[in-house]
Amino acid sequence: MPDFADVSAGTAKLTMQMTESGRWPTEASAALYERARRSITDGTSRDTLLRTGGHPIYVDHGEGAWVTDVDxxxxxxxxxxxxxxxxxxxxxxxxxxxxxxxxxxxxxSFPNDSEVDLAELLCGRVESFEFIRFCNSGTEAVMAALKAARAYTGRPKVIKVEGAYHGTYDHAEASQSPNPTNWGDATAPSTVRYAAGTPASVEDEVGIISFNDAEGARAAIRRSGDQLAAVLLDVMPNRVGMPAIESEFISAIRETTREVGALVVLDEVISFRLGYGGAQTNMGIDPDITTLAKIIGGGFPVGAIAGRQGPMETFVRVAGNRAKVPSGGTFAANPITMTAGHAAMTLLDRDAFARLDTIGENIRSGLRSIFDRAGLNWQVTGAGSLFRVHPHHRTIRNYRDSHLSSDEIVEITEFGRRMQSRGVYLIAEGLGCVSLATSDDDIEHFLGAAEASLPSP
Ligand SMILES: Cc1ncc(COP(=O)(O)O)c(C=O)c1O
Incomplete structure (x- = not known):
């Protein structure tokens, strides 16, 4: 079993040696989790922190691209x-x-100047952002955007992509994680409610399309016709496997929604990190409403709905009366988030995005070379600062292509665990993203850890 020195590639950042079992000691984290389970359901307020199994790692602090845990x-x-x-x-x-x-x-309970600063910065960067409004999370942003789309069109239905994650709102969650027993026909996927307690009406109100199926999208949009309020779309959905979106799919959605009088709600909660003006500017997409969160808060809780004047006016009070879609929240546009967001977005100039692209590309191409050298039939998808490792070589165009067998889940989870024990913390199931603070030495550390974490032949 290699110790850390073998894979540190000159960074010498880590201080502890692996235990004999090949893991580093994480006793302090384990003890905190034990305590947490006595007062917090399942020990943590975030479901996603338990996806990799075992107890979560408790953080002490972070600095640049690195995090130190309580051990x-x-x-x-x-x-x-x-x-x-x-x-x-x-x-x-x-x-x-x-x-x-x-x-x-x-x-x-007063508005603040930082809200105006951040609003101006974001609206100045993206053509479709005629107006913006802040909230506290991506979930809230998606919920508000769908309510606005329904209010603006006077229609009840939404269409979304199979497997795509858009937060925890009932409609947005539909079919985010179906499996072969319930996902139905590939050309007309079933709507699968995600949580127990989701109203049954979601099955009538949400239609599902397969990513990159242009014909299927056209047919579904036309089928819903004058009942359709919006198509909700993320151009690089990580749970779909982060395949490249095909331009034919985008134009099918944009053209057919216009044909039936529905909106496109582009979920850029993650993809906004793909470029100075988000993925929509890179790809020339013209959404009616965009949802934002994550990076625009500079490390603080945030969400935002931005878009064209028409649908954004559903949030506007009419003659002193309430808006069609009243929106707000105790901490919406709070000065701390707005200040942090403005500082972060100001640092993110065009050069910063170019550097993020380079770091991401070095990680992706480095991983591909490692898999090639090892004769391993794995692949890497992603763009910009995002990447995802797949423990197979099937062509991935949609959720079903990237859906893992139980053996593949074990393989990729083990890979993630080994990466963690070698000092690299991924998201889950081979998914990762890098920050601007990642140095060339850090990339070397990452690739050294990846090479040492491959399954034995
Ligand atoms: C594409 C997308 N939309 C929406 C959300 C929900 O955002 P939040 O976690 O801020 O509620 C997420 C969260 O990961 C996301 O990835």
Whole structure:
């Protein structure tokens, strides 16, 4: 069993040796989890932290691209709080801006200038952002966007992509995780309710299409016709496997929604990290409404709905009366989030996105070379600062192509565990993302850990 020195590739960042079982000691994390289980259901407020099995790792602090846990283990952070950290942890510019703002108070029932600054910055970057409105999470943003689409069109139905994750709103969750026993016909997938307690009406109100199936999308949109409020789309859905989106699929959705009078709600909660003006600017997409979250909060809780004036006016009070879609929240657009978001987005200039593309490409191509050298039939998808490893070589165009067998789940989970024990913290199931703080040495560390974490032949 190699110890850390074999894979540190010169960074010498980690201090602990593996235990004989090949894992680092994480006793302090285990003890905290034990305590947590006595007062928090399942021991944590975040379902996603238990997806990799075992007890979660409790964080002590982060700095740049690295995180240190409560046992003193250090990890190259390729999770970045589920793709919300993009500059790096504890960035001094963001920290200074937030500290200065905190000294003036943290939350008020008054609007603040930082909200206007961040709104102007974002609307200045993206053509389709005629107006914007802030909330506290991506889930809230997606929920508000779908309510706005329904209010604007006066129609009840939504169509979304099979396997795509859009947060925890009932309609957005539909078919986010179906399996061969319930997913139905590939050309007209079933709507599968996700949580127990989801109203049965979701099955009538949400239609499902397969990613990159242009013909299927056209047919589904036309079938829903004058009942359809919107198609909800993420151009690089990670749970679909992050395949490249085909331009024919995008144009099928855009053209056919216009034909039937429905909207496109583009979920850029993650894909906004793909470029200076988000994925929509890179790809020339013209959505009616966009949902944002994660990076635009500079490390603080955030969400936003942005878009064309027409649908965004559903949030506007009419002659002093309530809006069609009243929206707000105690902490919506709070000054701390708005300040951090503005500082982070200002740091994210075009050069920063070019650097993120380079780091991501080095990780993806490095992984491909490692798999080739090892004669392993694995593949890597992703773009910009995002990547996903698949423990198979099937062509991936949609959720069903990337859906893993139980053996493949074991293989990729074991790969993730071995990466973790070698000081790399991924998201789950081979998914990862990098921050701007990732150095060339860090990339070397990542690839060294990956090479040492492959399954034995
Ligand atoms: C594409 C997408 N939409 C929406 C959400 C929900 O965002 P939040 O976790 O801020 O509620 C996520 C979260 O990962 C996401 O990836």
């Amino acid at each position: 003193g283990n250090r990890y190259l952070d390729c999770n970045n709080n589920f793709a919300s950290i993009i500059i790096g942890h504890a960035d001094p510019t963001i920290a200074a801006a937030v500290q200065a703002r905190m000294a003036r108070g943290t939350a008020f």
